[in-house]
Amino acid sequence: MVLNAVQVNTVKEKQLRDDQAPRRWALDATDLARVAVFAALVAALGLPGAFSVFGGVPITAQTFGVMLAGAILGPRLGALSMTALLALVAAGLPLLAGGRGGISVFVGPSAGYLIGWIAGAFVIGLIVHSSARKPAVWRTALAMLVGGILVVYAFGIPVQSLVTRLPLAETALTSLVFIPGDLVKAALATLTVGTLLRAYPRAFRRTWLPSGRQEADAPTSPAP
Amino acid sequence: MVTLYRPGDSPWHRLRPGPKMALLLLIVLGVCLLPVTWWAAGVMTGVCLVCYAVPDVGMRELGRQLFTARWILGVTLAGQLIFLGPESAAANTVRVAVACALAALLALTTPATELLETIERAMAPLAWLRIDPRRAALTLSVTLSTLPVLATLARDVREAQRARGGGRSLRHFAMPFLVMALKHADELGDALAARGVR
Numbered sequence: 001m002v003l004n005a006v007q008v009n010t011v012k013e014k015q016l017r018d019d020q021a022p023r024r025w026a027l028d029a030t031d032l033a034r035v036a037v038f039a040a041l042v043a044a045l046g047l048p049g050a051f052s053v054f055g056g057v058p059i060t061a062q063t064f065g066v067m068l069a070g071a072i073l074g075p076r077l078g079a080l081s082m083t084a085l086l087a088l089v090a091a092g093l094p095l096l097a098g099g100r101g102g103i104s105v106f107v108g109p110s111a112g113y114l115i116g117w118i119a120g121a122f123v124i125g126l127i128v129h130s131s132a133r134k135p136a137v138w139r140t141a142l143a144m145l146v147g148g149i150l151v152v153y154a155f156g157i158p159v160q161s162l163v164t165r166l167p168l169a170e171t172a173l174t175s176l177v178f179i180p181g182d183l184v185k186a187a188l189a190t191l192t193v194g195t196l197l198r199a200y201p202r203a204f205r206r207t208w209l210p211s212g213r214q215e216a217d218a219p220t221s222p223a224p
Numbered sequence: 225m226v227t228l229y230r231p232g233d234s235p236w237h238r239l240r241p242g243p244k245m246a247l248l249l250l251i252v253l254g255v256c257l258l259p260v261t262w263w264a265a266g267v268m269t270g271v272c273l274v275c276y277a278v279p280d281v282g283m284r285e286l287g288r289q290l291f292t293a294r295w296i297l298g299v300t301l302a303g304q305l306i307f308l309g310p311e312s313a314a315a316n317t318v319r320v321a322v323a324c325a326l327a328a329l330l331a332l333t334t335p336a337t338e339l340l341e342t343i344e345r346a347m348a349p350l351a352w353l354r355i356d357p358r359r360a361a362l363t364l365s366v367t368l369s370t371l372p373v374l375a376t377l378a379r380d381v382r383e384a385q386r387a388r389g390g391g392r393s394l395r396h397f398a399m400p401f402l403v404m405a406l407k408h409a410d411e412l413g414d415a416l417a418a419r420g421v422r
Contacts, residue, residue: 029421030413037409040370044378091339092228092331102331104324174303192398
């Protein structure tokens with residue numbers, strides 16, 4: 001990509017500042033790759049060939065990916081990967097379910113839900129990674145319900161109401177249609193995270209303290 | 225990766241991405257400020273038709289845009305009809321449809337790479353928030369190149385599922401897909417590190 005003068009200048013300034021600034025917010029290469037892969041994963045879950053979770057009703061699996069991104073990457077990287085995905089959507093790539101994309105989705109009724117993905121992934125990561133011990137099933141489930149459903153709707157419903165000019169209460173009522181699907185996805189995400197914790201712990205790229213009961217003999221593998 | 229971009233030589237294609245984005249957002253804003261009445265719905269439809277009535281874009285494209293938004297429009301229309309009555313339902317649904325269709329013109333007439341560059345440039349002020357625009361741009365381009373890889377992985381897992389006589393259940397798809405994606409992330413991270421990304 002061509003750098004223009006402004007960019008070159010900011011890059012130089014940035015390099016100067018980088019040397020002094022603490023590197024707490026810097027991503028290493030693996031973090032960057034994981035952010036990119038989860039952004040792409042959510043996009044892949046929206047590809048044609050939709051999943052039917054309950055009898056024939058095609059639902060988008062993308063929020064399922066959002067839940068996984070938050071739980072696996074943690075708050076900061078999870079939110080970052082959703083931001084990366086939405087930036088690509090804004091650039092006109094048809095990455096949302098049903099081949100939607102472009103700026104138009106950010107002026108449409110579902111704009112708030114998309115912004116809610118960023119906040120939702122953050123909150124899920126916060127709850128799942130809130131303790132040094134492996135998250136128990138109830139904590140993962142709580143994270144999915146609060147971050148994956150409550151937070152997403154808290155962003156989505158007001159914006160939808162604003163865009164469609166349907167009062168807030170009625171908008172909330174119509175959104176109830178999607179709650180069953182989201183509950184199924186939350187349950188599925190909880191199961192998947194639980195399985196992943198046992199079967200592929202390095203997915204989380206962190207070590208957990210042994211949780212006392214069952215993990216005494218199974219040391220968690222350190223990050224590569 | 226297939227983008228929404230349709231090559232052509234309309235006035236929209238000739239505008240530079242920055243001004244085009246500003247102009248389209250202005251029109252969308254104008255449309256959104258119209259009152260909720262029958263005549264406003266007519267005006268909005270007119271504006272939308274005029275914007276699409278240029279060579280290399282055309283009514284066919286408008287139809288395609290509305291078709292991709294059909295679910296959202298349907299849900300909007302249904303909710304409005306139940307709670308607000310026909311006039312509001314028509315005006316609000318038309319407004320949503322027109323706003324989406326107009327905003328879609330940006331992606332339709334601007335190559336994704338140009339838009340990404342514009343986004344990168346717009347991200348420069350983020351340096352104040354300690355966000356490195358170079359890192360952000362790298363993340364976006366890595367994501368872009370990862371998309372086809374994960375799409376292939378998803379297809380492979382689904383085919384394996386079908387070969388074993390499984391249905392299209394998300395439950396049995398999730399674990400293998402996730403582990404394959406995570407392994408790919410590790411390899412990708414190593415590859416980036418080997419190329420000097422710290």
